[in-house]
Amino acid sequence: MALVVCTCLALSVWQWQRAAQKAYLLEKRQSGHVIADFNATIDLQNQRALEGQQFRLHGHFDDSRYWLLDNQIVNGTPGYDVITLFRPIYSEEWLVVNLGFILATHSRAVLPQVALPSSLQTVNVEFKIGKWAGFTLATQPDLNTAQPELLQYLDHAFFVAQTQRPIAVSLAYASDQIINDIQPHYEAVVMGPDKHRAYALQWLLLAVAAMVVPYLAYKRKSDE
Incomplete structure (x- = not known):
């Protein structure tokens, strides 16, 4: 008792x-x-201050790679979340950014194609504080060797190992649409x-x- x-x-x-x-x-x-202008040197040191606040980032995407977070459903429609790397200006660390939802194609064997901009971008984001992954039964993020860009969950250590780059511990979610056909849908x-x-x-x-x-x-x- x-x-x-x-x-x-x-x-x-x-x-x-x-x-x-x-x-x-x-x-x-x-x-x-x-919306506050993001200062990586100061803001990344205070996780509490990041929480619940929108920030404006200036910097560049890594247009050579992206990932697709599997098993996403928005308004009853299946698809993926597009995950990218973004380096704010004057920062040595890269941010993992969830750009939002993209529709699935007619076949799971064919993944959506995403063209990331290479020019200087301004992006409004919110940060998720704490664990990146939600509930999952997957044993590792990339279970599908035939589609290595397809992820079952997000994990900070995975991106560090995959990219061999300094990755910030805070996961960012785009607040506004940056690319056509990719719709932000994060709710804190x-x-x-x-x-x-x-x-x-x-x-x-x-x-x-x-x-x-x-x-x-x-x-x-x-x-x-």
Whole structure:
């Protein structure tokens, strides 16, 4: 019983903390839609400041390569997310940037083709803080040897090993469309704070029930 109660209480606290984090992100985004010019030397050193803030990057894409993140669905349509490398001006580190969603072709054997610009670009992005990969059963990002550009999930160490370049630990998502047929769709807050609070209350009530029900059963048995 103690294990169940402790687990429920821990989950309740975790959901409450998630609610606070989501509320902070929403407040930060709604407090002002000013897009800050990105300074790699300063901004990459403060992950907390990156979270929930939009930045304007000036720099160049690596137009020699890109990757496609598999199993993406937008508005009920299957496709891929286009993943690129971008080097901001005056920075020694490259950023991994998710440009957005591109439709799948008629066959999984034929991947969409993407032409990246080679000239100086201005890109508005948001940063994802924390782990890059979501839930996945894949054991490594590139499982398909016949299509090495096809990825099952994103991983910082993978890009460092693949490119042999200094890669920033923060994953960037394009906020605006840069290339035709590639649509940004990243949402920093998918589940709102109210829903997290509701889950926190649910786990708290389960913890209370796990304590009260056995007690009432024991008391009834003792009275008999």
